[in-house]
Amino acid sequence: MSDVPATPLLDTVQTPDDLRKLPPDQLQQLVDELRAETISAVGTTGGHLGSGLGVVELTAAIHYVFNTPDDRLIWDVGHQCYPHKILTGRRDRIRTLRQGGGLSGFTKRAESEYDPFGAAHSSTSISAALGFAIANKLSDAPGKAIAVIGDGAMSAGMAYEAMNNAEAAGNRLVVILNDNDMSIAPPVGGLSAYLSRIVSSREFLSVRELMKKLARRLPRPFHHAARKTDEFARGMTMGGTLFEELGFYYVGPIDGHNLDHLIPVLENVRDAEEGPILVHVVTKKGKGYAPAEAAADKYHGVQKFDVITGAQAKAPPGPPQYQNVFGEALAREAESDPRICAITAAMPSGTGLDRFAAAYPDRFFDVGIAEQHAVTFAAGLAAQGLRPFCAIYSTFLQRAYDQVVHDVAIQNLPVRFAIDRAGLVGADGATHAGSFDVTYxxxxxxxxxxxxxxxxxxxHMVHTCVLHDSGPIAVRYPRGNGVGVETPTEAQRLEIGKGRLVREGKTVAILSLGTRLAEALKAADQLEAKGLSTSVADLRFVKPLDEALIRRMLTSHEVAVTIEEGAIGGLGAHVLTMASDEGLTDGGLKIRTLRLPDLFQDQDKPEVQYADAGLDADGIVRTVLTALRHNSASLTEGARA
Known part of the structure; x- marks a missing residue:
């Protein structure tokens, strides 16, 4: 565990009200202590580090200048919000981040009034902030809405859809573009900061608005010339033409780590009578912590680590992660098939496609945070005869569901979906759980x-996807390590819609989909010990079902249990529908479906989450015993007899 740093000034700040009482000359000490506390906390818990370190000064400046929570601060994605949580009454719980019963790793409305909008997916902040701003405008309530969005999130169309409608919010909407990666601006420095202060001042904005109104009254040639003159004058030093065209007053770029630059500009923006305004702030991920600044990923997501050395705790050696198994399998397939392409939405390493990208750069496409585009792009590739694999986390594929339906399924195009992070995901909690992909x-x-x-x-399933050219196909797999079986050197093509009987018995049938198979086999051992002969089937497919195997299981056992790592509407629903259509329950068969509960489960260790959901071996056994109206004591006695 990391030592807790000395933070005498930060100790006096429980809420932003306390922060706003500090004189300006103490703010630098405050942010230094805030950065040290953030590093120490994440060293203890693990989590997202680099993004939070990059916005320490910006976080403090926003809360110092604006009247939060009456002014609504909305963080895009939310993985940079740890310093925000420390300053907003949650410091005493900051070392419970991402743990069971602890603080969420993202913004969460139920946690604090300072989290007006929950987030964990990208590019939602401007739309939400626009909603807050317009609601205040319509009700004549005070308060601004401030959206902080990273340059990476600006690769998603939703951000521009929101900006295109933002003009109606007027000065109640402020968008802060946190530019920490892309070079979309001229160099920052003293001159840029000075010009930003000038351009964001009330006097300048008022003159600009007056000139715009005057230009509208002039004949069109003069109107056009006045507008071009204004754009040219600003473009010489400021940039931001795109944002101006979308109806924003553009201010920037400014150094996001310099409080002497940040505070005056934000004060001007706060007091502006015109708007909406976009403030372009340039920051550095991992700022102020040498190991993070030196790392290629700026310590985006980390395990527990030693604050002094930066060395992260290493997981004990074990089986390979599923994402790496997928990436290596696809790269091997691509050796002999030049039609294979790989697409991801800003997750090359998270999906294991970094291996594919290194070997076949011309066939690898990272489209940014743009899942809708990724799916339709893949559909276009498939329509032209290629074999595209669209590798997207289950929770992120939800963002492209219309494209899956309209652009892929209706046209029956052979897009291959590799659905990573299927099922529960532990510390990332409900926002990242892959609960719904089987159903949808x-x-x-x-x-x-x-x-x-x-x-x-x-x-085997990757190989099966490659050879399936008759329509769309998806393979789902969880986050984390495999179960330890040897990966085959020669992949097999699976027969579509055919499962496998792993264990054969007479009384209980367990029908498993996905990686719950290991728990199903443990449950079978426990049931056998209680005198209940148990079959276990790995169905492999939920669409189409292996109807012959399911029919056999349902007609030759007293109780059948389906188990899956997904919400209602998945395997269990499909099996029940088949059983109902064919009258397979008419003979008194008891069918029970085990699935994720109808709620959003908070973060915890995955094994705890699955146990809470009743999707472990003990949960299966309890379900079987209840269905048979037996208890474990009587069954044990029967087995002994």
């Missing part, structure tokens, strides 16, 4: 949906 995909005509039970099955 398996309901679609033409779609094939598979779930890998282990690493070997994933290799």
């Amino acid at each position: 995909l398996a309901t679609l005509p033409n779609m094939v949906v598979m779930a890998a039970a282990d690493e070997a099955e994933l290799v």
Whole structure:
């Protein structure tokens, strides 16, 4: 555990009200202590570090200048919000980040009034802030809405859709573009900061608005000339033409780590009578912590680490992660098939496609945070005869559902979906859980949906996807390490819609989809010990179902249990529908469906989450015993007899 740093000034700040009482000459000490506390906390818990370190000064400046929470501060994505949480009454719990019963790793409305809008997915902040701003305007309530959005999130169309409608909010809307990666601006420095203060001042904005109104009254040639003159004068030193065209007053770029630059500009923006305004702030991920600044990913997401050395705690050696199994399997397939392409939405390493990208750069496409585009782009590739793999986290694929339906499924195009992070994801909590993909995909005509039970099955399923040219196909797999089976050197093509019987019994049938198979086999051992002969089937496919195997299981056992790592509407629903259509329950068969509960589960260790959901071996056994109206004591006695 990291030592807690000395923070005498930060100790006096419980809320932004306390922060605003500090004189300006103490703010630098405050942010230095805030950065040290953030590093120490994340060293203890793990989590997102580099992004939070990059906005320490910006966080303090916003809360210092604006009247939060009456002024609504909305962080895009939210992984940079740890310093914000420290300053808004949650410092005493900051070392519970991302743990069971602890603070969320993202903004969360239920946690604090200083989190007016929950986030964890990208590019939502401007739309939400616009909603707050317009609501205040319509009700004549005070308060501004401030959206802080990173340059990476600006790759998503939703941000521009919101900006295109933002003019109606007037000066109640402020967008802060946190530019920490892309070079979309001229160099920052003293002159730029000076010009930003001038351009953001009330006098300048008032003159600009007056000139715009005057120009509208002039004949069109003069109106056009006045507008061009204004754009030219600003463009010489300021840039920002795109944002101006979308109706924003552009201010920047300014150094996001210099409080002497930040505070005056934000004060001008706060007091401006015109708007909306976009403030372009340039920051550096990992700022102020040498190991993070030196790392290629700026310590974006880290395990627990030693604050002094930066060395992260290493997980004990174990099986490979599913994402790496997928990436390596796809790269091997691409060796002999030049039609294979790989697409991801800003997650090359998270999906394991960094290996593919290194080997086949011309066939790898990172489209940025633009899942809708990724899916339709893949559809275009497939329509032209290529074999595209669209690798997207389950929770992010939700953002492109219309494209999956309209652009892929209806046209029956052979897009291959590699659905990472399927099922529960532990510390990232409800916002990143892959709970719904089986339900929303398996309901679609033409779609094939598979779930890998282990690493070997994933290799076979990647190969099956490659060879499936008759329509869309998806394979889902969880976050984390495999179960430890040997990965095959020769991949097999699986027969579409055919499962496998892993264990055969007579009384209980467990029908498993995905990596719950290991728990199903443990449950079978426990049931056998209680005298209940148990079959276990790995269905592999939820669409289409292996109807022959399911029919056999349902007609030859007393109780059948389905188990899956997904919400209602998935495997269990499809099996129940089949059983109902064919009258398979008429003989008294008891069917029970085990699935994720109808709620959003908070963060915890995955094994705890699955146990809470009843999706572990003990949960399966309890379900079987309840269905058979037996208890474990009587069954044990029967087994002994």
